[in-house]
Amino acid sequence: MKRLTAGITIALSASVATWTAASDDIEAVLQNSFIAKNQATMDRLERDAVQTVCSAPRGMPLDNDTLTTLREQRLNAVALPANGHYLGDWQRGAEVAGSGRGLQSNDDPTQPNGGNCYACHQLAPDEVAYGTLGPSLMGYGARGQSEAMLQYTWTKLWDTHAYNLCSHMPRFGAQGILTEQQLKDVMAYLLDPASPVNQPAE
Amino acid sequence: MKKRNLGFTLLAAWLCAVQIAADDGVFDQYRDLMGDDNPAVFVIDEGEELWFSPQGPKSATLEACDLGLGPGETAGAYVRFPRYFADTDAVMDLEARLVHCMTTIQGRDLETVTAKPYSLRGDFGTEIEALVTWLAAESEGATIAPEQTHAAERAMYTLGEEIFFYRAGPHDFSCATCHEQSDMRIRLQALPDLTSHAGAAEAWGSWPAYRISQGLVRTMGWRLRDCFRQQRWPELQMGSEASIALQTYMAVNAAGGIMTGPGLKR
Numbered sequence: 001m002k003r004l005t006a007g008i009t010i011a012l013s014a015s016v017a018t019w020t021a022a023s024d025d026i027e028a029v030l031q032n033s034f035i036a037k038n039q040a041t042m043d044r045l046e047r048d049a050v051q052t053v054c055s056a057p058r059g060m061p062l063d064n065d066t067l068t069t070l071r072e073q074r075l076n077a078v079a080l081p082a083n084g085h086y087l088g089d090w091q092r093g094a095e096v097a098g099s100g101r102g103l104q105s106n107d108d109p110t111q112p113n114g115g116n117c118y119a120c121h122q123l124a125p126d127e128v129a130y131g132t133l134g135p136s137l138m139g140y141g142a143r144g145q146s147e148a149m150l151q152y153t154w155t156k157l158w159d160t161h162a163y164n165l166c167s168h169m170p171r172f173g174a175q176g177i178l179t180e181q182q183l184k185d186v187m188a189y190l191l192d193p194a195s196p197v198n199q200p201a202e
Numbered sequence: 203m204k205k206r207n208l209g210f211t212l213l214a215a216w217l218c219a220v221q222i223a224a225d226d227g228v229f230d231q232y233r234d235l236m237g238d239d240n241p242a243v244f245v246i247d248e249g250e251e252l253w254f255s256p257q258g259p260k261s262a263t264l265e266a267c268d269l270g271l272g273p274g275e276t277a278g279a280y281v282r283f284p285r286y287f288a289d290t291d292a293v294m295d296l297e298a299r300l301v302h303c304m305t306t307i308q309g310r311d312l313e314t315v316t317a318k319p320y321s322l323r324g325d326f327g328t329e330i331e332a333l334v335t336w337l338a339a340e341s342e343g344a345t346i347a348p349e350q351t352h353a354a355e356r357a358m359y360t361l362g363e364e365i366f367f368y369r370a371g372p373h374d375f376s377c378a379t380c381h382e383q384s385d386m387r388i389r390l391q392a393l394p395d396l397t398s399h400a401g402a403a404e405a406w407g408s409w410p411a412y413r414i415s416q417g418l419v420r421t422m423g424w425r426l427r428d429c430f431r432q433q434r435w436p437e438l439q440m441g442s443e444a445s446i447a448l449q450t451y452m453a454v455n456a457a458g459g460i461m462t463g464p465g466l467k468r
Contacts, residue, residue: 026364033444034436042436044371051369055376100389103372103434119388131388133380170373177372 040105050074054166067165075162078155079173081180086150086187093189094196096182097123103177113177115186120169123189125201133168140190141198153190157183242335242412242464245327245419249336252329258308267303269296269337270349280341281461284358284450285349293358295449297423298441300333319440320424323416330440334421335410341461346407348453355450362451365444366396371434377448380429391468396452403459406452411465419464422449 030045047055049070056062099114101107117123120134143149155162158173172178178186189195253264253276269279270287284295290302297319304310319330327335349355369376377396380388384395395401409422426448427438438445 026361026368029361029443029447030365033439033442035439037437040434040436044435047370051374054374055368057363057367104431105437106431129389132386133388168379175372175374
């Protein structure tokens with residue numbers, strides 16, 4: 001109960017020191033403004049190196065060397081599939097791509113997470129409820145299944161910052177959002193010639 | 203008031219029965235039945251009644267509450283928030299200011315009045331929601347003009363901007379992930395660009411809003427809490443510094459726009 005009202009107490013009884021300290025110490029402001037709820041714990045407000053660098057407001061200049069080093073670190077940390085097989089089952093991959101559940105305070109943590117690819121990407125031509133934050137991936141399988149293509153796509157899904165630092169796509173592998181098997185299934189959904197993603201639009 | 207609440211419940215029940223397939227579908231079916239009427243009108247009345255009802259140990263109404271324009275001045279007060287108040291030496295949003303008035307003027311207990319600021323699905327609306335809705339209606343048509351004269355108000359804006367771009371959580375989301383580009387959408391839901399004047403004005407000016415899919419009026423504080431839930435962050439507290447800072451950021455970006463709320467949302 002004490003913590004529940006911590007935020008409001010600050011706003012109601014804030015001294016001058018509180019608000020000037022605020023912009024100096026954004027972490028402290030956040031710690032005072034939120035409370036943990038179910039699996040959404042307070043440590044989620046702490047940032048790693050990628051998140052810190054990528055929090056710069058639009059147009060703020062970033063140091064090139066830092067960016068290059070960080071991107072290379074991310075690339076070196078990518079875990080390719082242990083057995084060398086990249087492609088799972090596209091049908092299960094379709095479920096992963098369509099599901100937006102997982103890791104929210106009101107989600108059941110015993111159920112598998114979704115990848116929510118449709119929130120940001122167009123994929124199968126017959127699914128009209130797709131978002132536009134990311135590029136259309138319709139017909140993605142036309143790029144083929146060369147080793148380079150498999151590795152590129154896997155890396156993109158594992159940790160998008162390995163190629164494009166500060167991309168808006170989640171790090172499905174590196175952040176443990178999807179399991180290795182789920183990633184393989186989504187890979188198949190993108191690349192299998194039989195997948196709906198790779199059927200001609202009507 | 204009891205009777206109105208009943209009407210509400212029936213409406214909510216009907217809405218649950220509507221097949222919520224596509225967002226626009228809900229809107230169309232709703233409009234067929236209700237026309238352009240916004241059920242927020244009932245909540246506006248309720249808010250007005252609450253303002254003039256004696257409550258708390260001091261059995262006082264909220265008429266002595268100063269929303270920035272002087273005690274009891276309600277017309278045009280909403281569009282000046284968030285703003286600095288000398289008596290608390292803090293920048294406050296309307297929700298925090300109301301809580302302040304309830305605890306000081308009415309003598310009510312802080313923990314009790316903040317225990318449940320936003321209703322859950324299937325509940326009746328809360329007191330805060332009703333008061334905010336009425337006060338928003340008291341500014342309908344007014345120009346959005348949040349105060350930015352005090353240094354604390356400008357610091358709040360800067361803090362809000364910083365939080366807007368702060369990426370954290372398992373999905374690395376910030377507000378900017380979803381709200382810094384125009385003409386974008388998630389699935390079928392349009393995403394306003396809150397860094398632009400046009401996007402911020404449209405969004406800021408249309409809340410609080412009656413949510414058709416929930417059968418409830420929601421405040422901007424609730425909207426932020428729910429976006430943070432989608433962001434996979436912990437739960438945002440009403441009246442907290444982060445909430446006030448983000449609202450300052452949006453309101454200042456929206457300045458010059460017109461207050462059209464209480465609105466109607468899917």
